[in-house]
Amino acid sequence: MKINLYENKELTEDYVDVHYHEMTEELRHLCSLFGTKKLELYGTDQEEKQLLRISDIFYFESVEKRTYAYLAKKVYQVSYRLGELEEALKDQGFIRINKSVVVNIYKIKKIRSEINMRVQAQLQNQEEIVISRHYKSSFEKYLVRMRGVIHEEH
Amino acid sequence: MRSIKGKELIYTICISYSVINIGASIVEAITQRDVSLCSNNVMMLLWTGIAVFVLSIHPLFEQVSPLTMILVQYAIAMGLVMLTVAIGSLFSPVSKGGYHDIFLSFTIPYIIGAVIYYVEVFRSVHRQNRLLDEIQMQRKEEKNRRA
Numbered sequence: 314m315k316i317n318l319y320e321n322k323e324l325t326e327d328y329v330d331v332h333y334h335e336m337t338e339e340l341r342h343l344c345s346l347f348g349t350k351k352l353e354l355y356g357t358d359q360e361e362k363q364l365l366r367i368s369d370i371f372y373f374e375s376v377e378k379r380t381y382a383y384l385a386k387k388v389y390q391v392s393y394r395l396g397e398l399e400e401a402l403k404d405q406g407f408i409r410i411n412k413s414v415v416v417n418i419y420k421i422k423k424i425r426s427e428i429n430m431r432v433q434a435q436l437q438n439q440e441e442i443v444i445s446r447h448y449k450s451s452f453e454k455y456l457v458r459m460r461g462v463i464h465e466e467h
Numbered sequence: 468m469r470s471i472k473g474k475e476l477i478y479t480i481c482i483s484y485s486v487i488n489i490g491a492s493i494v495e496a497i498t499q500r501d502v503s504l505c506s507n508n509v510m511m512l513l514w515t516g517i518a519v520f521v522l523s524i525h526p527l528f529e530q531v532s533p534l535t536m537i538l539v540q541y542a543i544a545m546g547l548v549m550l551t552v553a554i555g556s557l558f559s560p561v562s563k564g565g566y567h568d569i570f571l572s573f574t575i576p577y578i579i580g581a582v583i584y585y586v587e588v589f590r591s592v593h594r595q596n597r598l599l600d601e602i603q604m605q606r607k608e609e610k611n612r613r614a
Contacts, residue, residue, distance in 0.1 A: 338609045412529075419606060421599055426592045430533035430585060445529055453591060456598035460605070 314339075336461050341404060352401045356382050356389025365389060367405055371436050372416040373398050385438045408455045410434060411445040418459065476523055484515040510555065517547045533588065537581050541574075548573055 329347050333340055354365045371383045375395040382389045391398070399407060399415045406418045422435045424444070432444045444452055488511060521544040528536035552561060552569055 338605050339613070418599065419603060424592050424595045424599065426588055427532070429535065430537075430588050432588065432592060446533065447526070447529060449591065453595055453598070456595055456602065459602050460598055 338461070341461070344404070354382070354391055354393070356391050358387060358389045363389065365391075367402065368417075368419070370417055371420040371438060371440070372414055372442060373407070375413045383440075403455075406459065408452055410448050410452055411443055412447075414442050416442060418456065476519065479523070480512075480516050480519045483519055484512050487511060487515055510551070513551050514548060517544055517551070521547070533584070537584070541577055541581075544577070545570070545573060 331340065331344060352367070354367060354370075355362055356365045357363075365382055365384070369384050371385065373391070373395060374381050374383065380391050380393060380395055380398065382391050393401070395409070395413065395415055399409050402415070407415050408418060409415045416434060416436075420436050420438075422437050424432060424434055426432050432449065433441045434444055435441050488508065491507075491511070521540050524543075525536060525540070528539065531539075548569060549566070552566065555561070
């Protein structure tokens with residue numbers, strides 16, 4: 314990708330124009346970096362505070378007004394509310410799948426439906442989380458958006 | 468399905484009733500059947516109200532599985548339909564085998580609806596898995612390209 318940088322002292326506000334042939338995951342990621350302040354997420358685990366790498370997080374869960382970030386094997390409490398995380402990380406693959414969980418779609422191994430029609434997201438660490446009926450449609454729309462093209466089937 | 472709340476419940480009943488009634492009138496005109504319109508319309512309005520009410524309470528079952536929700540909603544709807552018929556029978560008698568016919572004419576469309584829902588759940592899971600595969604593949608390719 315070609316990058317041109319222009320210095321202009323007369324500008325009152327910095328701006329970025331992106332010219333693209335096709336919207337790719339890389340471009341989308343860059344746009345999200347330009348458009349939003351990068352979220353620095355610290356998690357606490359028994360007094361220990363640690364900067365978390367967003368891409369390592371499997372999902373966030375809200376339990377009794379506290380929010381937890383679940384990694385492959387560890388769980389950290391974070392200071393953001395679930396709604397804030399959902400909004401801040403929507404371009405990085407995070408989407409709400411039930412009232413109390415925001416999941417990282419890049420950590421989903423597969424979606425499966427049970428015989429009782431309940432739909433579960435199976436994660437790469439073998440954990441399973443229910444995708445509720447209320448969020449089913451927005452989850453699919455989000456996947457279509459993340460794929461970057463209009464899903465024309467149906 | 469979106470939740471039906473407050474005033475929307477009345478609007479939904481009115482719209483559903485109009486659609487069903489006009490549909491039934493067209494069918495009657497085509498088949499040239501002579502049905503007692505007055506009592507039929509009242510029953511149809513009652514049953515439409517029951518159907519819309521039962522469907523509108525689906526958010527209450529968010530915690531349970533869809534199958535449980537379908538069965539509970541069926542039991543509530545069937546109970547209410549039978550109740551309206553029982554109340555109606557105080558004014559005009561129900562024909563022999565009437566309850567059996569009502570049971571069938573309610574259960575069969577309900578089962579068809581449930582099967583359609585069931586198939587749609589599996590199809591949407593299939594679609595979502597395909598989308599996930601594509602997204603993750605796309606990301607892998609991007610990473611490889613960058614590396």
